[in-house]
Amino acid sequence: MDTKRLNLVDMAWLNVETERAPMHVGGLLTFRIPDDAPADLPRRIVEHYHQFTKAHSPWNHRLKAGRLQNVAPEWELLEEIDVEYHFRHSALPAPGGELELGMLASRLHSHPLDFHRPPWEAHLIEGLSDNRFAIYVKVHHSLVDGIAGMKLLARALAETKDDHDRPPFWAIEPRKRRRRAPSELSPGLYRAVAELMGDARDQVGSLPGFARIVRDMLKSARTQSGAAGLPFSSASSVLNNRIETQRRYATQMYSLSEFKELAKNAHVTINDIVLGVCGGALRRYLREIGELPDKPLTAGIPVSVRPADDDEAGNAITFIVASLATDIQDPGERLAAIAASTLRAKKSLSRLSAAAITQYTVALMAPYVLSLVTGMGGRTRPVFNVTVSNVPGPKGPLFIHGAEMEAFYPTSLVTHGQALNITVHGYADTLGFGFMGCRETLPSLQRLAVYAGESLDEIRALHGTKQDKKAAGKTTADANTGKTTARRRKSS
Structure with a gap:
């Protein structure tokens, strides 16, 4: 099985994880069902998504077990994921309002992720008032930062209402990017790690x-x-x-x-x-x-x-x-x-x-x-x-x-x-x-x-x-x- 070494920043997010302070981020997205849509549209979306068991980076990354897990952690790159575990179907007692949705999101966000699996999960939540549903997603910060994660999630959404065949976010292949030198990176924490690992002569x-x-x-x-x-x-x-x-x-x-x-x-x-x-x-x-x-x-x-x-x-x-x-x-x-x-x-x-x-x-x-x-x-x-x-x-x-x-x-x-x-x-x-x-x-x-x-x-x-x-x-x-x-x- 292929593996991938975590960089220093991602390792830090793992090492500061505690039971009281889990290090995951995510988002809560709400959707309005069109009047001409079938009544069971949320169930159909779940069934469509559950067909995609093959996951791409970073959604197929699982922390490799071993004695060096905390010192030199590595990701195992899985070919398939347990899609029914990672993408779940939930419901509020209808008609659920913003308060009830927030209470459910509070509970879901309070629980740590399971590192025996790729550290992310998503929930489609139906039963919202005004003929709506929501999708709640959480992902560990060591796997992807919140901004990048939400961009990957948005790629799975269509720009037109007639596109019903788009695969879920974990089944979309990542764009290939040229590996940049430290001097090409934007200033910030990730560039700092790159420079600490490379040539820092220009910093004098x-x-x-x-x-x-x-x-x-x-x-x-x-x-x-x-x-x-x-x-x-x-x-x-x-x-x-x-x-x-x-x-x-x-x-x-x-x-x-x-x-x-x-x-x-x-x-x-x-x-x-x-x-x-x-x-x-x-x-x-x-x-x-x-x-x-x-x-x-x-x-x-x-x-x-x-x-x-x-x-x-x-x-x-x-x-x-x-x-x-x-x-x-x-x-x-x-x-x-x-x-x-x-x-x-x-x-x-x-x-x-x-x-x-x-x-x-x-x-x-x-x-x-x-x-x-x-x-x-x-x-x-x-x-x-x-x-x-x-x-x-x-x-x-x-x-x-x-x-x-x-x-x-x-x-x-x-x-x-x-x-x-x-x-x-x-x-x-x-x-x-x-x-x-x-x-x-x-x-x-x-x-x-x-x-x-x-x-x-x-x-x-x-x-x-x-x-x-x-x-x-x-x-x-x-x-x-x-x-x-x-x-x-x-x-x-």
């Missing part, structure tokens, strides 16, 4: 810029006076404690076009609007449970950065740390503080060479990874308080056996020291927010999703259209008096 000239960032990072780690937006600059919060096994999951869906319009009117970026929504929601949620810190919470954010010394480089991926301005009550001032923080972080990185960006990424992530490997996660000062990711997705509608996908909600991981993850996934003209948290650490997490909508209303009142401002003003007034609004979308 980048040391001054890298040293400046590390100096600021260490200052923030040692003192309470570091500027918000630097790693280690935020005080510990309830989000940064040890976690338990069970998860709570909540979702919200918004219009991408509206976020673009709000960003344009406020002279900020779309991601600043996303962070503003999250910052406002976290401020209210933590204040209500009596856990709002005096210092602003910070977010670790994956961003695209173009190196200053590389005119031909495309988008480069690394992390920045930005303030969520949760210490500011006024929503307009909060959004301005967030935008200023993200702008400062991006400007700092834009001055660095590709090698310096790589070194910065390693310096940023090494304490986080080491804290998990050594069991110190949740016991030391956090690098940042919460991860907030904004992932672009397919631009047009997608279908499965004629049923159109209406929403794509990410389901990410939480760890010791990071009890909450907020990931946003784009699809067509929607932004699907997925709030994943530790059930015991963060009670009634669904309220956080509701408060995200109210935080967006505050931004609408400032930067929306006249109609938006009028509607948002009424909702904000209701929120300030403790009333709930009927137009708020249900959360899981």
